[in-house]
Amino acid sequence: MESPTKNRQTVETIEALVDAAYGARQVPKADGSIVELKRGRFNAVYRVRLRDGRDVALKIAPSPEVNVLTYEQRLMANELAAIELIARRSAAPVPHVEHIFDGAGPVGAPCFFMAFVDGENLGELLEHGEKADAPRLDHLMTELGRVNRV
Incomplete structure (x- = not known):
């Protein structure tokens, strides 16, 4: 079943986010450098290969126009808080969050880049x-x- 919360974006919009986060020199140019990861059921998630060869994950929250359950309204903010808390208070491995956008950027919804962990x-x-x-x-x-x- 297709989730109405997935805030999928165009390659051009994702490139604009990469430019805003990492600079124009990191914007991917090769085909296949931006791939949607379809396992999740709520956020849109992309694997992005930057021009320096690093892979990062881009998570995009649902559009503010999409109706979500009360507990889902701040799900991305809660996820970011949990990542920070786990990293600060334990030795558990968590991916490094590299850039956070509060929703005022090109997608009109909160999103963030983090280190990509393959597995x-x-x-x-x-x-x-x-x-x-x-x-x-x-x-x-x-x-x-x-x-x-x-």
Whole structure:
């Protein structure tokens, strides 16, 4: 099912965001440098390869015109606060947030760039356990416990 909250943007708009965040020299020029990641169900998320070769993730909140549930209204702000809190108070690995736009920019909604972390989605692996063998899932759950240990 297609989510009405996904605030998809054109390549040109994403390039304008890259320019505003990283400068004109980092705006991608190669085909395939901007790819939508479709796993999420709420925000639009893109993998962007900057001209220096770094990959960053761009997360874009729903448009203010889209009706969302009360708890979803500040979801991106809460996510950013959680990332900052985890980074400050634990040794758990979290991606570095590089640039935040409050909604006044080209997309008209909050968005941010963060370091891109390549990997598999644990929730999807657990949901589709037949794709992952039991020893691998045991290892992943052990690592998750180690990271979350207080």
